[in-house]
Amino acid sequence: MTAPVELRRGRSRSPKTSHLPWQAILDGVMLLLWAAMLGRFIVTGQLYLLLHPDYAWLAYLALVLMTLMGLGRLWQVWQSTKSPRRQGAPRSQEHIALLPRQISSALLLAVAMFGLLYSPRPFTSETAFQRGITDVLGQTRSRPERFVLSGAPEDRTIVDWVRTLNVYPEPDAYTGQAIQVSGFVTHIPTWPENFFMISRFVLTCCAADAYPVGLPVSLPVGTPRPQPDTWLEVSGSATTETLDNKRQLVIGSPALTEIPEPRNPYEY
Amino acid sequence: MVQLNNGITLFFSLLVEAMPFLLLGVMFSSILLLFVDEQKLLTIMPKNVMLAALAGGLIGFLFPVCECGNIPVARRLLMKGAPTAVAIGFLLAAPTVNPIVFWATWIAFRDQPEIVFLRVAFTLIVAMSIALIFSTQADMRPFLQDNLTQFMGEPQPSTSRPSSPNGSASISAESEISPLLQSGTFLMQSPGQVLQLDAPPTQVLAQVPTALPPLPSRLRMMLDNMVLEMRELGAVLILGSAIAAFVQVAIPRETILGLGQGPVTSILAMMALACVVSICSTVDSFFALSFASVFTSGSLLAFLVFGPMVDLKNVSLLLTVFKGRAIVYLFLLAAQMIFLLALMMNLYGG
Numbered sequence: 342m343t344a345p346v347e348l349r350r351g352r353s354r355s356p357k358t359s360h361l362p363w364q365a366i367l368d369g370v371m372l373l374l375w376a377a378m379l380g381r382f383i384v385t386g387q388l389y390l391l392l393h394p395d396y397a398w399l400a401y402l403a404l405v406l407m408t409l410m411g412l413g414r415l416w417q418v419w420q421s422t423k424s425p426r427r428q429g430a431p432r433s434q435e436h437i438a439l440l441p442r443q444i445s446s447a448l449l450l451a452v453a454m455f456g457l458l459y460s461p462r463p464f465t466s467e468t469a470f471q472r473g474i475t476d477v478l479g480q481t482r483s484r485p486e487r488f489v490l491s492g493a494p495e496d497r498t499i500v501d502w503v504r505t506l507n508v509y510p511e512p513d514a515y516t517g518q519a520i521q522v523s524g525f526v527t528h529i530p531t532w533p534e535n536f537f538m539i540s541r542f543v544l545t546c547c548a549a550d551a552y553p554v555g556l557p558v559s560l561p562v563g564t565p566r567p568q569p570d571t572w573l574e575v576s577g578s579a580t581t582e583t584l585d586n587k588r589q590l591v592i593g594s595p596a597l598t599e600i601p602e603p604r605n606p607y608e609y
Numbered sequence: 610m611v612q613l614n615n616g617i618t619l620f621f622s623l624l625v626e627a628m629p630f631l632l633l634g635v636m637f638s639s640i641l642l643l644f645v646d647e648q649k650l651l652t653i654m655p656k657n658v659m660l661a662a663l664a665g666g667l668i669g670f671l672f673p674v675c676e677c678g679n680i681p682v683a684r685r686l687l688m689k690g691a692p693t694a695v696a697i698g699f700l701l702a703a704p705t706v707n708p709i710v711f712w713a714t715w716i717a718f719r720d721q722p723e724i725v726f727l728r729v730a731f732t733l734i735v736a737m738s739i740a741l742i743f744s745t746q747a748d749m750r751p752f753l754q755d756n757l758t759q760f761m762g763e764p765q766p767s768t769s770r771p772s773s774p775n776g777s778a779s780i781s782a783e784s785e786i787s788p789l790l791q792s793g794t795f796l797m798q799s800p801g802q803v804l805q806l807d808a809p810p811t812q813v814l815a816q817v818p819t820a821l822p823p824l825p826s827r828l829r830m831m832l833d834n835m836v837l838e839m840r841e842l843g844a845v846l847i848l849g850s851a852i853a854a855f856v857q858v859a860i861p862r863e864t865i866l867g868l869g870q871g872p873v874t875s876i877l878a879m880m881a882l883a884c885v886v887s888i889c890s891t892v893d894s895f896f897a898l899s900f901a902s903v904f905t906s907g908s909l910l911a912f913l914v915f916g917p918m919v920d921l922k923n924v925s926l927l928l929t930v931f932k933g934r935a936i937v938y939l940f941l942l943a944a945q946m947i948f949l950l951a952l953m954m955n956l957y958g959g
Binding site for chain 2: 365368371372375379382388390391392396399400402403406407410413414417442444445446448449452456459461462463464465467468545546547548549550
């Protein structure tokens with residue numbers, strides 16, 4: 342936080358001594374790298390691990406703005422090296438910064454390069470715990486008025502089921518209905534050995550607010566539970582069981598099929 | 610390892626969401642710098658502190674961005690010599706009182722219109738009160754970052770400025786008597802600290818508004834300024850997002866929500882959540898919606914009003930304007946007032 346002292350020293354150094362405006366070049370490269378990082382997230386579909394599709398335009402907008410700014414910056418550098426007297430070097434120092442500009446540039450460059458290399462990972466069952474999957478079934482996190490049920494019960498996703506249950510929680514009302522859902526496996530420690538949760542994360546705008554929903558699955562006694570985080574398609578029929586002292590809708594007599602992790606693991 | 614991956618994913622998620630708003634804010638700030646004559650801006654500002662605070666809050670209608678985007682603009686307002694009440698009112702209210710956020714909140718809470726309108730009303734009340742409290746401080750500079758105050762205070766509508774940068778060291782008594790600014794004292798310091806001597810072109814420009822350059826060079830300066838602010842605030846945003854991501858991974862959300870769902874505890878829980886989750890005001894209403902049936906209306910309002918004013922991500926951005934002490938005051942004042950308003954809503958509103 343003692344930036345001002347540092348900065349004043351920087352100011353006294355005349356920019357005219359160096360031939361190339363390195364800071365401006367660095368800025369341009371940094372902006373283009375950021376644009377490239379966003380571009381990579383968009384092209385590889387990883388953007389959907391970070392943002393709700395409704396807000397993807399934000400990333401597009403940033404991509405365009407950063408590309409324009411980066412190109413503009415480099416164009417300025419090009420102009421100034423061609424005819425230094427007419428244009429003057431692009432101004433690249435201002436001293437209202439909290440951080441010294443070297444650190445700012447380094448941070449931005451480092452994050453852009455890291456983002457170009459790193460692949461965001463979808464959240465796992467461990468996070469589902471952390472974010473409170475256990476009591477999700479009983480509560481609604483979306484306004485029931487805002488959704489329309491898809492027709493056949495077997496077409497409903499986990500989220501559809503949870504929303505349906507929020508509107509009408511009595512599990513007996515659904516007994517015998519066919520359920521076919523896909524999601525990842527979460528083990529709930531307080532449940533008996535032959536139960537697990539088939540779960541999904543729901544996004545409202547970005548990964549920071551992802552919340553888990555899930556349906557309990559009951560296996561025949563003696564069947565080993567699948568490993569946590571395995572992606573499964575579960576088809577079975579609705580029954581009622583008492584878990585955690587609460588009567589709940591449970592997928593009974595399930596057929597489990599292992600599936601690859603979907604490209605977009607979230608639901609909305 | 611899983612935690613680390615989650616943290617990094619969260620970090621990028623916050624960045625990808627906030628960076629576009631920061632870019633927009635930087636763009637607005639640069640437009641304000643180069644295309645808006647601050648003398649006109651200052652003359653249309655109400656003289657009355659109360660009205661000035663309100664005006665500051667309502668400027669948000671011109672800058673439809675979230676808190677990440679508003680901080681560069683608020684900083685520019687301060688540098689352009691806007692009264693404290695205007696700048697603080699803007700800083701606190703504009704992230705919420707703007708058309709996009711209003712529209713988003715409306716979409717999310719259509720069937721609870723009281724939340725939409727009370728969000729705006731509470732924000733204005735809190736922002737104006739804090740603006741009034743801060744404007745009793747005659748000289749804001751002890752609260753502001755040094756490197757920002759160096760650019761403040763000098764421009765005055767009635768002062769004739771020498772066009773040569775070297776001459777500005779000698780501006781003195783005239784600038785101190787202006788009623789508009791609490792300023793001028795730093796010019797009495799040693800000449801070595803007078804910044805106009807080698808200020809960058811846009812700063813000189815900001816002080817000599819009569820010498821507006823032609824459009825192409827203004828556009829060039831706008832790009833310069835955008836890149837500079839983007840570099841500086843972008844780096845700060847990175848730090849803020851990193852902290853917010855770390856806290857989210859370190860403190861399970863369940864712990865926060867487990868704080869309670871009573872009339873008092875739910876408000877505290879949602880305010881803590883707003884602070885930690887750090888999502889932008891333009892989208893936070895959809896997030897709040899997901900808690901609508903679990904939490905009290907008052908606590909949802911507390912989330913919607915408090916989050917845009919203070920959260921982990923924008924504390925670092927606020928640090929580019931204010932010193933730590935002022936942010937603590939801001940935080941405490943806002944938290945207390947919002948808590949009380951939300952509690953009133955819970956106890957009597959519902």
